[in-house]
Amino acid sequence: MPERSRSLRDRLAERGIDRVLWLLLPAAALLGMLFVYPFLYGLGLSVQSQEGTPGIGNYLRFFGDDFQRSTIAKTFALAIPAAALNVGISIPIAYKLRGPVRHKRVITTLLVLPATLGTVLVAEGLIRYFGPIGWFNQLLMAIGIIDAPLQLTHNYIGVMASLIITGFPLSLLLVLGHASGIDPDLERAAATLGAGPSERFRRVILPLMLPGITIAFVLAFVAAFAVFPSAVMVGNPSGETRVISIAAYQAAFERFDYPMASAIAMIMAALQFAVVGSVFLVRSRLYRGSTSGAKG
Amino acid sequence: MxxxxxxxxxxxxxxxxxxxxxxxxxxxxxxxxxxxxxxxGVVLNSFATSWFGSLVPDGLTTRWYAYAADTFQLLDVLRVTFTVGAAVVVLSLLIGAPAAYALARRQFPGKRLVMLLFLLPMLLAPITYGIPLATALYQFDLAGSLAGVILANLVPSVPFVILLLTPFIEQIDENLERAARMCGASTPRVFAKILIPLMAPGLLAAGLLVLIRVLAMFELTFLTAGPGEQTLVVALYYTVFAAGIRPTQAIDAMAVIYMLTAFVPLLVALRFVNPTQIVARIKQENVR
Incomplete structure (x- = not known):
């Protein structure tokens, strides 16, 4: 018998299954308990009424109510342009910075700052800086571009500004991190073969950068999709920036309607997965090979 | 040219x-x-006696810091912030590093599924899973407690540690472990004498980055904390939210203190890691 059990163990070990895999258990158990279980629990909660009667009433109520349903459009109206803008500006800058550039370390260090500060602090700063008597309006009035202060906070512009300030550095760092791994020899080879600068960018560098760009877009979108503190602080949380996360929060913690809050959370998850999934679908059709020039 | x-x-x-x-x-x-x-603007306003519509404040004072410390129970908030930060760093390293080791060293059936489990929390905005998580924690009477806040913050932190450390461990030559075993070292000894010293830079970087993220993590803490478990960023949100009854300078004094707590670990971290790694996983610098 011991011989037989040993051979089973050997056979499993051949397939990579041995005692080392026990090391995965704590992490997997933690995420099972704190991520998968709450999610399934929320899913179950979302298909019943507050009294516990099963049914999809929460979803029907959400989509039947104009005020609630419009949060989806408001969220996308912020998240898609913010993600596209953040990643779009990052591409040419990352292209320029990808090689050994002077002060690169300083630039990247500065870029980390807004991400470290977080949305709450940026929103607080924006209330002052972009406010009617803030420096930004003072400057515009001093140089005579405008006569009266612009309304830049407590509306769509304020939230968009906060999404760019916190999101753009993250996108640039992600795109740059990926672009820096592209072997410059590939571009030199294209140049040797007679490709001009724009052709090199279009046909060599951009395709190689695309996997990094798609990842950056996905993360930028997810971050912008969940905009909550800035939508409340520098937005208009009962009007044009009443995003879906505010609707979910209000259901859970103002009306204590947990089934409804869970339903909204599930809708949020489905929307994020839909966008993330379609981006990854496009990505899977892109070139995903080596970004190095070496053979093998 | x-x-x-x-x-x-x-x-x-x-x-x-x-x-x-x-x-x-x-x-x-x-x-x-x-x-x-x-x-x-935030820093200057926190030192302003009054500032309304002019280019710079009318005068400077430090009294708002004393006022903020008094009114917002800053000491309590700081204590909670660093308790949560330290607990999440230690626990996510203890749980994440072994998993990263297993993922770096073994190919096994179902590995993609395990990877998906570890990636999913990073592909969803925290508030999405935060609401069901907070609801579930309330069921178990864990929300509104320090333990609940720590548990909630582990959800994004553990996958982050795993993603950061897996490529790092892959770079450690497995032959070093084999050699140690050949020389008669037991598994715990291999870990203590070979792996942990070699992993130290990665562990340090991962720990600091987790701390930075926990300090800035608003949503999960906000959803799971009661009045006694607010971290600095959540307390800041509430004071801004209740603005109008408090002088703006005091709010900004609190914002400055928050900035300082975020900058200190960041400056330490930047000594060990490349800034791009703070947002992405550790890149294999020497990949040919």
Missing amino acids: TIAGASERPVRRAGGLSLTSIVLVVVLGVFFLNLAALIL
Whole structure:
């Protein structure tokens, strides 16, 4: 018998299954308990009424109510342009910075700052800086571009500004991190073969950068999709920036309607997965090979 | 750029003087200037006696810091913040590092599924799973407690540690472990004498980055904390939210203290890691 059990163990070990895999258990158990279980629990909660009667009433109520349903459009109206803008500006800058550039370390260090500060602090700063008597309006009035202060906070512009300030550095760092791994020899080879600068960018560098760009877009979108503190602080949380996360929060913690809050959370998850999934679908059709020039 | 220089180094950029370079410098410059003004405004206002509509404050004072410390129970908030931060760092390293080791060293059936489990929390905005998580924690009477806040913050932190450390461990030569075993070292001894010393830089970097993320993590803490478990960022949100009854200078004094707590670990972290790694996973610098 011991011989037989040993051979089973050997056979499993051949397939990579041995005692080392026990090391995965704590992490997997933690995420099972704190991520998968709450999610399934929320899913179950979302298909019943507050009294516990099963049914999809929460979803029907959400989509039947104009005020609630419009949060989806408001969220996308912020998240898609913010993600596209953040990643779009990052591409040419990352292209320029990808090689050994002077002060690169300083630039990247500065870029980390807004991400470290977080949305709450940026929103607080924006209330002052972009406010009617803030420096930004003072400057515009001093140089005579405008006569009266612009309304830049407590509306769509304020939230968009906060999404760019916190999101753009993250996108640039992600795109740059990926672009820096592209072997410059590939571009030199294209140049040797007679490709001009724009052709090199279009046909060599951009395709190689695309996997990094798609990842950056996905993360930028997810971050912008969940905009909550800035939508409340520098937005208009009962009007044009009443995003879906505010609707979910209000259901859970103002009306204590947990089934409804869970339903909204599930809708949020489905929307994020839909966008993330379609981006990854496009990505899977892109070139995903080596970004190095070496053979093998 | 001479023709000879161009043929020698065909792809190098022309010293940052082309039109596109200037445009890019302007874009980055405008961004950083606005960011600096935004931060400076907060800092200056926290020291202002009063400031309304003029270019600079009417006078400077430090009394808002004392006021903020008093009114917002800053000491309690700081204690909670660093308790949560330290607990999440230690626990996520203890749980994440072994999992990263297993993922780095073994190929096994179902590995993609395990990876998906570890990736999913990073592909969803925290508030999405935060609401069901908070609801579930309330069921078990864990929400509104320090334990609940720590548990909630582990959900994004553990996958982050795993993603950061897996490529790092892959770079450690497995032969070192084999050699130690050949020389008779037991598994715990291999870990203590070989792996942990070699992993130390990665563990340190991962720990600091987790701390930075926990300090800035608003949503999960906000959803799971009761009044006694607010971290600094959540307390800041509530004071801004209740603005109007508090002087703005006191709010900004609190914002400055929050900035300092975030900057200290960041400055330490930057000694060990490349800034791009703070947002992405550790890159294999020497990949050929």
